[in-house]
Amino acid sequence: SGSTQRVVAGQRSRPKLWFILFAGTLVGFLIFFRHNSGDVSAANRREAPVEVVVENDQLQKPVYEKPPLDLGAPGEMGRPVRLNLEGEEKRKEEESIQVNKINIYVSDKVSLHRRLPERWNPLCRDLQYDYRSLPTTSVVIAFYNEAWSTLLRTVHSVLETTPDILLKEVVLVDDYSDRAHLKEPLEQYISGLRKVHLIRATKREGLVRARLLGASITTGDVLTFLDCHCECHKGWLEPLLHRIKEEPTAVVCPVIDVIDWNTFEYLGNSGEPQIGGFDWRLVFTWHSVPEYEQKRRRSPTDVIRSPTMAGGLFAVGKNYFHYLGTYDTGMEVWGGENLEFSFRIWQCGGSLEVHPCSHVGHVFPKNAPYSRNKALANSVRAAEVWLDEYKEVYYHRNPHARLEAFGDVTERRELRKKLGCKNFKWFLDNVYPDLQVPEDQPGMFGMLKNRGKANYCFDYNPVDENVVVGQRVILYHCHGMGQNQFFELSMDGEIRYNTREPSGCVAGDNISTYLTLHSCRKRGQPLPADQKFILREDGSLYHVASQKCVQALDNTDNGKPAPSLQPCSDSLHQKWFFEERM
């Protein structure tokens, strides 16, 4: 900072203003425009190019400056707030958690203008931007029944970290909330904030249509979406806009840091960020950056390609967003749209990236604050449009999904055709080669059932949901719901647990006799000897390395029935078969 740049004023090219019309569904809402008519016309006036020297510092000025730093204030610089409450105050705190699934009692104590600890790679500090040539953006924030302080901290953090010259407006979209503070008081409050608009849905639209409603009144070149409980770092926006200017078909996400729902501590670090993936239930997953991607990048400040996005925080060129078909408006409330959009971006010729120099914090609530039961139908829509033959792999692991009414996806399939998008196999091979692709050969997947111990199945129930490998495979009453009882025998002889990601493979050893889930080999690697099994004609499941057979055992060391490696015999307890059934 402090550098002086020579820039040519008035040279910036601006696309025409877009006002996108959504036929039918989204009519009749109220729009509150504040203080913007002057801005818009001024921005469109074209002056003859004159070479001027402008202090870059001046161009970096945010819409609002933060108030003076008070280091003693609760939560300042992202520090945790720990209150030892009793009696009435404790009760209030608990109630706020009950209602919001976030500790709003604590959030209310934290300044709406607090500063955050630096979290980007220090090399990011050296990146220079020509502010006049960057595209402008509109920030769209949809909310449903959000608490006051988390919502307004989001708004203030945008206004206080975003250079005025880059921000056209912040559009808040009220997705038909029913809380009183979001009515008149919110209108009152934002009427005092330059560049902030509020638009209300007249029925619950869900986050997809709510975001589109917000996008429809934006005037910036780039759309930047945020959740309504975020905090942006100084410098978060420039890398996103710069990348989109450089590559208009890139959709770029910030690094998403965690804000603790209970203490409002700002977590996250300046190391390599994580990227997005998914498992075969179409659940979003986080991954470390794969080696091939690290090799492709030339600097720690280069973007990181990501197969998928979490969904809430990203920037996309407005024209490109429309070219790609915005969102699937048949998706309701929450879920699925992030993977659908990710597949679409990649398969239709764009790229999805995380910029390591853009950091935004997000409050992950204690648990879901509202019903998310539309997520299944949304995921089925995504699968039906983008997965081709791999949708069977999804359905095998989510038998219930087949019964879900997902509506009509004809238009989305036509969009795919019109854009000439690539198939899902291309996506798996080229964008997400680390994902284990199940084979699902007939008769070789589903519940792995024992013939002797009737109605008992292979089951993997890790204590820690996040650690997919490392623990013992057990036997449990067959429940037929897929999930923990879904296994697959690959052509090479691995018993794979690939419902979740990363996948696990069953391994046996001579010492313990029990079976454990280990990491599967990487693509192209040889099969570890202890992971090879053969399901023989007679139903015996032969472990090649130990030359033993898998037997259903009741009297195990911990009393829980489990498969165990025993000398091969004719016992029905050594006979197994796969069953695919709900």
Ligand code: LR7
């Ligand atoms: O009906 C609704 N109407 C809304 O306007 C439901 C939600 N919303 C709003 C909501 O107020 C919020 O601003 O939409 C936004 C997202 O909803 P959240 O915050 O309840 O979702 P989430 O953070 O739990 O979920 C993540 O996945 C969602 C899948 O549909 C969305 O893509 C969210 O934007 C996304 N959030 C992020 O990517 C932030 C990082 C979390 C992760 C992983």
Ligand code: MN
């Ligand atoms: Mn969220």
